[in-house]
Amino acid sequence: MSPASASADKTERLLNLILALKSARRPVSKQKIRESLPAYAQASSDEAFDRMFERDKDELREMGIPITTTVIDVLFDDEVGYRIDGSETTLPAISFEPDEVAALALAARAWSTASISGAASAGLRKLRLSGVEIDESVAAGAEPRIRTKEPAFEAVHAAVSALQPITFGYRKNDGELTTRHVQPWALKNWHGRWYLTGFDVDRGDERAFRLSRFEGAVRRKGRAGSYAVPSDHVPEVALEAQLPEPEGTAVVRVRHGRGHTLRRHAQRTTELDERWAEIEVPYRRGTTERDVVALGTHAVAVSPPELVDGVRSALLAVARAHPGSPRAGATGATGATGATGTPRSEAPA
Template identity: 95%
Template sequence: MSPASASADKTERLLNLILALKSARRPVSKQKIRESLPAYAAATSDEAFDRMFERDKDELREMGIPISTTVIDVLFDDEVGYRIDSSETTLPAISFEPDEVAALALAARAWSTASISGAASAGLRKLRLAGVEIDESVAAGAEPRIRTKEPAFEAVHAAVSALQPITFDYRRNDGELSTRHVQPWALKNWHGRWYLTAFDVDRGDERAFRLSRFEGTVRRKGRPGSYAVPSDHVPEVALEAQPPEPVGTAVIRVRHGRGHTLRRNASRTTELDERWAEIEVPYQRGTTERDVVALGTHAVAVSPAELVTGVRAALQAVADAHGGNADAATHSDATGGPA
């Protein structure tokens, strides 16, 4: 079992124990707890169950969750029951400042449609059948879930948790579709969008993928726990290196034989004459300006106005530094390449 999977199982086991003890109106015997909760019922021996249960009790108490122990029958003082008193775990009324309310509202967007998990529900049902009175209101909303509009989210999240390689079809900024084989490292919400950081097996390097660009089904491609995430991996670093999102279309004129980087991303190319061509590319603020400026007199920005202004400002800065002017730097005597 992978470390991530073991941690998830332990978290679910502790949560189910809390629900069982907090939902019961009277103390519950250790035997009924074992019979009712799947993780304890799966214990291979009485000793294994006792060790697991005692460890879990100690951990919950260290977390500040009070578990009371009560003799169930005065005639048999060796049989005790366990319970978590709701009144001892209920917070007093709290007031918030407007900015705190706004932060809570944002957090709530990621915790919508909470429901009790299947394992916990089954455990409470067994306790009820065993004659334990259950308070259903305590269990409401015990399993938070994150809802997203990206169809790939659940499959990718499962792969990240299980450390399991996956393969998927991915559409790049330029619209090209390719199949990627990766080892998922982390899921991160970055500027309102979900991204996967991963090791790209084919390219032999770290990459970041925007979930909304996944096409079709995410396929598992290897065993869970078959790799490890680098201890120094910081998702934000990989996402900072992501190229900016396109904000429209840029029209640029380039000399023949020049601007291969721009031409690769062109959605349309029109030959103007024997020396110039006009191309349309996705406009990425900063990046497109940089690519045009790098070509010097071999490229001319046509639109949008923001691109033209940015290119002219960058060239003017270069011209000022060398005692010239941007108009001279961008002027062309070709009929297809306007100044």
Template identity: 45%
Template sequence: MATQASEKVERLLNLVICLLHTRRPLLKEQIRRAVPQYDQESDEAFDRMFERDKDELRTLGIPLRSRVDVVFEDDTGYFIDRSEYALPQIEFTPAEAAALSLAARTWTHAALAGSGAEALRKLTAAGVDTDGAASSPTLGVEPRVRAVEPAFDAVHAAVVATQPIAFDYRRSGAPASRRHVLPWGIASWHGRWYLTGYDTDRQDSRVFRLGRIEGKVVRDGRPGSYEVPADHDARSAVRFSAGSRESSGVAQLLVRAGRAHALRRRAIPDTLADPGAGASDAAESVEDLGDPQRDETWDRISVAYDDTGRFVDELCSYGADVVALEPAPVRSAVIDRLRAAAQMAPAGSAGTGAGEAS
């Protein structure tokens, strides 16, 4: 059985269709006969309903116009101006189309990946070249935003709907406890996703790592039942909290000159050596691993990390351009990972050198 709200939406939709597809203004009686919901009402009820619906459409920004009949001056006709109602043809430059395609392909392993794929299909159906032109500044760039935490979709939906939620949260070295939260925002920091919000039990703002949420995230109130502080910046809050409480350590690295710029940008200030500084350390380290190329320039930098596994993955992606010096667990893990990859590579491939260099 249809609810009162759905009946209203259906009535307004029928009214819009009726007034949008007429070639001339329609009188009230003509509208009453064309819209089924009106024809079921008494004269007085129809007049009140029609007046409310006119105001509703105008509030929604729909250009409802009225015109007095030139013959019978006491009769008013109604119509919707198509030129104002319809959106103009939207066109994208090759760079804009490539940027949209890039944004849609960014998300992986989350509900937003489906939305991105659907957006790409709509753009393609509209004749937009989503691959972009060869001159596009995004050509060859394919970032990825991973969201593999099971709680991500539910938490993201709660943030969008400003809906209170409850979940079991496990802090480091402590058993899981029930938390009741007003979600404010969600942000990524060093490969992990965090929720910012107001903990109603503790009466204070908190930051939660999604990977530590156990079980299902359940709704704990009505959507739109609270307001997010106007000055709240989720990423700043996560950076402050995660950066100050979850840093696992600092790694000493040797980076080949002109390589691994992402690591260089995260180097702790005053630890990036001048070109050539640390070269002897590099030669000694590389010599231990049997790399004959000892005459290249290396930089020694320090980089903070908060997850050993993710950090090792990142270092391995640079192959022979990065040498992990300290701490010992990180260095050993990088060497083991690259040597295992080298053993799996076909004989004579470039992967062997990378495995030995780190």
């Protein structure tokens, strides 16, 4: 039996035991429990059943589910019964503040893939049925999206959840198409792109893969639950290791409370006034431009000239792509100035 199958059987057995003891109106004897629950009825001997039942009781108690033991017949004090008091395991009514409800509604709208949006919608539906009023109009002005347009996302997400090895075609930086055999560990949205981290079986080492470079179908290659994710695995660390070597230092001005991605790599930070700070970060062509552009008017590219030119070009491209949009107009004017030069009215000299 595979580890995943054994774990599923144990979970089902514990749930059945909880339901049986919680729904019983009076204490249930051990023999009755064995006869009623298939998992116990299939025990090879009385000793095997006793060991299984004792382990399950201990595990439920460790989970905070109290099992009470009561003498069934006062004339036979060795005949005991078991029961779970419903009042000890029933959660109190859940209540939410208006801002918490709005956050839940906003989170449910963030996912655009079918598999995850279904779970989010089901969660909101359960809240409504329990009496929580969901006013989604509160978040009408925001349109969050966690984009998962990569065709490989669904299959990779399923493999990560099931701990199942996969194989796929992968296009390297130089354009070469390779076949990879990977034990998926985690999915991470990083700098606006989706990445898979995991163990590359052929290379015998941890690797990170950008989903947009997957080619063809993602195929399962092995049993679910056949490996474990290292307890010390941090996706961000693996992704940082994939970054190219910096080409020098970039100077960027950012508003207070903004630019956390840039600030995390800051080598020096100078507070300019109550609204702006100037930071020095490693300059990686393409990556640094993208981080600054993503901040819009909340960041100012100061140097090197390649960074300033790259940010300006990106913002002007956005403005040209949306010529009739008021928001694009702001990007082409104030936004472009804010990201590539000092705005006269806001950023300090």
